[in-house]
Amino acid sequence: MATSNQVYLTNPTVLIGALDVTALVSSAVLTVGYDSLESTSFGDTGHQFVKGLQSVSVELTLYTSYGASSTEAILTAALGTGTTTLVISPAGSSESATNPEYTISNAMLASFTPINGAYGELSMIQASFTGGTFARDITP
Secondary structure, three states, X not given: OOOOOOOOOOEOEEEEOOEEOHHHXXXXXXXXXXXXXXXXXXXXXXXXXXXXXXXXXXXXXXXXXOOOOOHHHHHHHHEOOOOEEEEEXXXXXXXXXXXOEEEEEEEEEEEEOOOOOOOOOOOEEEXXXXXXXXXXXXXX
């Protein structure tokens, strides 16, 4: 059912560390949640769970560029550190209830595709960040 609050991304922002990579990103998927820890005990008639550690993943599709401040250089600097900070919001940098900003701290980029393309097509880099913690901010 359609609602008046449907959103399509026209002006999202994406930062890797302090670097604004918004103009280089064609797709971003942020998944946040918590691990489910089983707490079932004698007498329970079904499985019981409690909240565990935060679970975070970020999938970015970026246009390939090479050079000093390029997509490839930014991701290479983040590769394997486990300390990367990402900031993502759906509609610009002014936080509000209708534009939550997510900050992911200590994310791990274990691998990415620095060379990925076909003849006659724009080359894209796929980067998958996992782990760390997330915070949601709606304070203007």
